[in-house]
Amino acid sequence: xxxxxxxxxxxxxxxxxxxxxxxxxxxxxxxxxxxxxxxxxxxxxxxxxxxxxxxxxxxxxxxxxxxxxxxxxxxxxxxxxxxxxxxxxxxxxxxxxxxxxxxxxxxxxxxxxxxxxxxxxxxxxxxxxxxxxxxxxxxxxxxxxxxxxxxxxxxxxxxxxxxxxxxxxxxxxxxxxxxxxxxxxxxxxxxxxxxxxxxxxxxxxxxxxxxxxxxxxxxxxxxxxxxxxxxxxxxxxxxxxxxxxxxxxxxxxxxxxxxxxxxxxxxxxxxxxxxxxxxxxxxxxxxxxxxxxxxxxxxxxxxxxxxxxxxxxxxxxxxxxxxxxxxxxxxxxxxxxxxxxxxxxxxxxxxxxxxxxxxxxxxxxxxxxxxxxxxxxxxxxxxxxxxxxxxxxxxx
Amino acid sequence: xxxxxxxxxxxxxxxxxxxxxxxxxxxxxxxxxxxxxxxxxxxxxxxxxxxxxxxxxxxxxxxxxxxxxxxxxxxxxxxxxxxxxxxxxxxxxxxxxxxxxxxxxxxxxxxxxxxxxxxxxxxxxxxxxxxxxxxxxxxxxxxxxxxxxxxxxxxxxxxxxxxxxxx
Amino acid sequence: xxxxxxxxxxxxxxxxxxxxxxxxxxxxxxxxxxxxxxxxxxxxxxxxxxxxxxxxxxxxxxxxxxxxxxxxxxxxxxxxxxxxxxxxxxxxxxxxxxxxxxxxxxxxxxxxxxxxxxxxxxxxxxxxxxxxxxxxxxxxxxxxxxxxxxxxxxxxxxxxxxxxxxxxxxxxxxxxxxxxxxxxxxxxxxxxxxxxxxxxx
Numbered sequence: 001x002x003x004x005x006x007x008x009x010x011x012x013x014x015x016x017x018x019x020x021x022x023x024x025x026x027x028x029x030x031x032x033x034x035x036x037x038x039x040x041x042x043x044x045x046x047x048x049x050x051x052x053x054x055x056x057x058x059x060x061x062x063x064x065x066x067x068x069x070x071x072x073x074x075x076x077x078x079x080x081x082x083x084x085x086x087x088x089x090x091x092x093x094x095x096x097x098x099x100x101x102x103x104x105x106x107x108x109x110x111x112x113x114x115x116x117x118x119x120x121x122x123x124x125x126x127x128x129x130x131x132x133x134x135x136x137x138x139x140x141x142x143x144x145x146x147x148x149x150x151x152x153x154x155x156x157x158x159x160x161x162x163x164x165x166x167x168x169x170x171x172x173x174x175x176x177x178x179x180x181x182x183x184x185x186x187x188x189x190x191x192x193x194x195x196x197x198x199x200x201x202x203x204x205x206x207x208x209x210x211x212x213x214x215x216x217x218x219x220x221x222x223x224x225x226x227x228x229x230x231x232x233x234x235x236x237x238x239x240x241x242x243x244x245x246x247x248x249x250x251x252x253x254x255x256x257x258x259x260x261x262x263x264x265x266x267x268x269x270x271x272x273x274x275x276x277x278x279x280x281x282x283x284x285x286x287x288x289x290x291x292x293x294x295x296x297x298x299x300x301x302x303x304x305x306x307x308x309x310x311x312x313x314x315x316x317x318x319x320x321x322x323x324x325x326x327x328x329x330x331x332x333x334x335x336x337x338x339x340x341x342x343x344x345x346x347x348x349x350x351x352x353x354x355x356x357x358x359x360x361x362x363x364x365x366x367x368x369x370x371x372x373x374x375x376x377x378x379x380x381x382x383x384x385x386x387x388x389x390x391x392x393x394x395x396x
Numbered sequence: 397x398x399x400x401x402x403x404x405x406x407x408x409x410x411x412x413x414x415x416x417x418x419x420x421x422x423x424x425x426x427x428x429x430x431x432x433x434x435x436x437x438x439x440x441x442x443x444x445x446x447x448x449x450x451x452x453x454x455x456x457x458x459x460x461x462x463x464x465x466x467x468x469x470x471x472x473x474x475x476x477x478x479x480x481x482x483x484x485x486x487x488x489x490x491x492x493x494x495x496x497x498x499x500x501x502x503x504x505x506x507x508x509x510x511x512x513x514x515x516x517x518x519x520x521x522x523x524x525x526x527x528x529x530x531x532x533x534x535x536x537x538x539x540x541x542x543x544x545x546x547x548x549x550x551x552x553x554x555x556x557x558x559x560x561x562x563x
Numbered sequence: 564x565x566x567x568x569x570x571x572x573x574x575x576x577x578x579x580x581x582x583x584x585x586x587x588x589x590x591x592x593x594x595x596x597x598x599x600x601x602x603x604x605x606x607x608x609x610x611x612x613x614x615x616x617x618x619x620x621x622x623x624x625x626x627x628x629x630x631x632x633x634x635x636x637x638x639x640x641x642x643x644x645x646x647x648x649x650x651x652x653x654x655x656x657x658x659x660x661x662x663x664x665x666x667x668x669x670x671x672x673x674x675x676x677x678x679x680x681x682x683x684x685x686x687x688x689x690x691x692x693x694x695x696x697x698x699x700x701x702x703x704x705x706x707x708x709x710x711x712x713x714x715x716x717x718x719x720x721x722x723x724x725x726x727x728x729x730x731x732x733x734x735x736x737x738x739x740x741x742x743x744x745x746x747x748x749x750x751x752x753x754x755x756x757x758x759x760x761x762x763x764x
Contacts, residue, residue, distance in 0.1 A: 063583045064576040068592045103426065135521045138449040142436075145457020149429060152464050156422055168468070171461055178457070195521050322576040323569065378565030 004298070011126060011300040014041070038130045042119050050271040051081035057317045064321035088264035096159055096257050103157035108258065108265035111150035115269050118143040118276040123198045125289045125302030136197040137189065140280055141182055144235065147273065148174045151244070151254050154266070158257035166253025169328060170237060170244030176335040177234035177241075183343040184228040187220055187350035188284045197280075201288030210294045214287035219366040220350040223374075225285040227343050229315075232277040234335070237270065238316055240323035243331060278312035279305070286312075338381060345373050400441060408434030421467050429460040446521050604720055607687035609667050610676055612709045615652060619710040624684035626651060627660040631676035631685055639669035640676065651682075652731065653738045663706040667693060683727045689719045 009016065018037050022030045055070065055078055062069025070077035095104060121136035123129040133139055148171050155167020192200040192215075206213050215221030234241040245253030255266045282288055286308050289301035296304075326334070349366045356362035411431030418424045432455040439448035482488060528536050583589045593600050614622035627644045643662035651657040676685050688711070695701030717724040 060580065063580045066579055066583050066589045066591065068590060068594070100420075100423075103423075133445060135445045135449050138446065138453065138521075142449040142452035142457065145453050148461055149426075149456060152461065153426065156464070156468070164468075168465075171465070175458070175461065193522075318573060318576060318580075321580075322572045374565060381565070 007298045007300065011302075013300070014125070014128060014302070035130075042130065043116065046116075046119065046272055046275055047268060049275060050268055051085070053271055053275075053313060054084065054267075055080045057320075060314070060317045061321045064318070085264070088261050091260035093260040093262060094257075098159045099257060100157035100159070103153045104257070105262075107150050107154035107157060108262045108269065110153065111147055111269035112265050112272070114143045114146040114150065115272040115276060118273075119279070121197055122276065122279040122283060123201050123288055124279070124305045125300065127198075128289070128302060128305075129198050132198050133196065135195045137185060137195045137200075140197070140276075141178070141185075144181075144273075144277075145178065147269070148178075150269075154258070155254035158254070160257050162251045162256045163254050166244045166250045166256070169250075170254060173234055173237070173241060173243060173331060173335075176332060177231040177339075180227060180335060180339050180343050181231040181235055183340070183347060184224045184231060185280075185284055187224045187347055188215055190347070190350050190354060191215065191220075197283050197288075201283055201290065204287040205290040207294040212287055212290060212292060212294070214285065214290075216285040216287075218353065219363065219370050220346055220353050221285055223342070223346045223349070223370045225281070227339055227346065228281055228285065230339055232281055233316065233319065234331070236274045236277055236316075238274065239320035240325050241331060242325060243328055246325055274313065274316060275309060278309045278316070281312055282308040338377060342373060342377060346370070398441075401438070404434050404437050404441060407431075408438065422464060425460060425463045425467060428463065429456055432456050432460065446524050602689040602719065604722060606689045607672060607674060608691040609670055609672060609688055609693070609704075610665060610674075610685050610709070611688040611711045612663060612706060613684055613686055613713055613716050614710050615713050619707075619712070621649070622712075623659060623706070623710060624652065624682050625660050625663060626657040626682055626684070627663070628658075628681070630679050630681070634675050634679045636673060636675065637669045637671055639666040640664070641666075653735050655738075660706060663709060664703060665709060666703050668698060668702040683731065686716055686720070686723075 018034055021037060022033050025033050058080070059069035059071075059077065070080045073079040073083045095101060118140050120131045121129065121133055121139050123132075129136075131139075151170045151174070152167050155163040155165075155170070158164070188200060189195055192203045194200060194203075204212065204214050211217070216225045233239075237244050243253075244250070245255070250256070255263055258266055282305060288308075289305040291297045291299060291301075291304055349369050352369075353362050353366050356365065408431050411427050411429070411434055414427035415424045415431060418427055432451065436448045436451040436455070439451055579589070613624050615624065616622035625642075627642050629642050629644070632640045632642045641662065641664040642660050645659045645661045648656035649659050672687070674687055677687055693702065713724070713728070716727075
């Protein structure tokens with residue numbers, strides 16, 4: 001019994017910590033201080049994760065390319081982000097002469113603020129959600145939509161053709177894939193019956209025997225998760241969808257003209273967006289903070305949440321280490337001609353799943369439809385593609 | 397009327413005014429975005445979560461982007477030399493005043509028709525959804541059809557023109 | 564099936580990722596300042612002057628003919644000829660440089676000086692880490708800094724140095740043979756010229 005109460009305490013450790021800290025304040029201030037502490041925790045923890053992720057990413061990418069990765073600053077190079085941070089802070093902040101100064105200054109702020117706001121609705125553990133909104137999912141997507149504007153602001157205000165091109169590409173890409181992202185999340189809402197993220201997690205937090213009822217373990221959930229992962233990668237401008245900042249053609253895209261700490265803010269914003277979208281994917285499809293097997297239930301819920309987020313980030317890095325960048329027309333064709341129709345079909349399949357009722361029939365029907373669609377679309381999409389040595393008209 | 401309302405109203409009105417008065421088109425579009433955000437916050441202040449978030453998602457995430465794209469893809473973002481005021485500003489003023497009068501009249505009339513309830517009914521997302529596919533299903537379907545038609549039209553406009561066979 | 568290629572690629576990178584922790588052969592990285600790849604034999608960075616024997620001032624092969632100075636495209640060589648002469652490797656008296664400066668900040672490593680030198684006195688070094696905090700004086704190498712022994716030359720370009728040594732030895736032998744022949748001829752001539760004189764007397 002001692003161990004049970006210990007694990008319960010560990011599960012609630014952040015609440016206990018908060019209550020202990022708030023206890024020093026007068027009673028009137030306590031609720032406000034509690035909320036403030038939650039905000040501070042998010043604002044402090046995720047940039048820390050960002051710092052860690054940059055070094056892990058560089059080391060992981062190195063290993064995937066049979067290199068060592070950074071290993072000079074501190075033991076195994078783990079203080080590399082500190083060095084990077086000092087560098088970013090002490091660098092001269094160059095603002096182009098013809099740039100639009102106010103918009104140029106506001107763009108990174110808008111990005112970071114909107115991305116941080118997205119974390120407010122993610123349930124990071126049992127009851128660990130800053131703002132448990134009835135329309136949490138909608139709030140998350142609203143904040144995600146607002147980041148597009150900051151990208152436009154950055155690209156336009158820099159008065160640089162690479163920035164503007166990068167911004168245009170970025171916005172076109174984000175709008176296209178946002179449709180997919182939303183629609184793939186809609187199927188979860190259809191089954192979960194709520195836009196509140198904590199309710200969606202609760203709906204998945206039950207077990208058949210030892211196996212959990214995560215949505216990824218259903219045919220529509222698996223398809224939805226794949227589509228969601230594709231759209232999330234595109235939404236966060238990660239490789240292979242990193243066209244907006246394709247360094248081989250656009251210098252650095254919309255943050256070409258940013259230096260010093262403003263560039264660091266953009267970098268931070270991008271990584272935070274990656275964390276928050278991983279958090280959302282975890283919440284929607286991977287059961288949020290619930291344990292993967294019922295007998296692991298004693299492990300604190302927040303460990304599961306952050307573990308799953310870390311796993312998704314590893315997959316992000318893994319994809320970056322593997323896949324080459326798409327071309328703009330490929331990107332758009334992929335979004336509108338393949339992913340979007342498939343997502344719409346998945347919505348239909350989800351509705352079938354909902355109304356076919358329990359039993360093996362819905363498993364068979366839904367899986368058959370999805371697999372057939374996948375194979376068929378792949379076949380049709382590939383039919384007119386000719387792989388082989390490329391022929392050039394003028395450059396022979 | 398709380399101070400928060402006044403702050404948000406000032407933000408919204410300031411954004412709207414800036415959108416009208418600023419010379420630089422892109423600045424005007426961004427100012428309009430501020431006005432949209434102010435409106436969204438006003439909705440939130442009225443406990444209308446769904447409407448507020450939908451406002452952000454649709455207006456900031458889509459309409460504002462559409463506006464800036466339209467600016468960039470058409471006339472460029474140069475500042476016009478002869479000011480931003482149209483020569484027919486007086487007509488515009490009359491139209492605007494008329495619209496404002498109609499809106500104001502409608503708001504005031506609704507105040508008289510529906511006296512202020514003590515507590516605003518808290519509409520959950522669930523209720524909105526039920527209403528949308530229940531009572532308002534026909535308008536919803538019509539809007540959906542309209543949007544689909546618009547999308548198809550846009551696709552047709554954007555399609556490559558097939559080369560006509562030579563005569 | 565769609566996505567097959569992606570999965571294959573992911574498997575490949577995963578193999579790399581885990582393989583790099585277990586097999587050292589995968590990692591080709593050489594961590595530079597601590598460990599270095601030995602320079603290739605035909606690597607070249609900047610010129611240096613070769614000397615024979617233990618004393619660099621006595622053994623400098625350069626005879627200050629100033630061909631390299633004239634041929635140098637960026638004009639980074641400055642030579643001042645001596646007034647007196649000292650014997651070279653075959654013993655012939657030659658001028659020597661009292662001043663031989665190369666401005667390495669100007670040098671473009673074209674190796675033309677090496678190609679034009681008739682005395683195999685200037686060769687290319689492989690030392691490339693010459694960074695200094697004094698960009699004017701620090702990269703202006705005088706003859707003290709430029710002079711490197713023939714052994715050093717052998718250590719960095721063994722094949723080339725052996726060829727040069729063989730050629731020089733051959734030339735030296737030729738000169739010596741010629742000198743010997745000349746001496747013998749002179750001796751014979753002297754003997755011949757001596758005997759009629761004797762006879763005449």
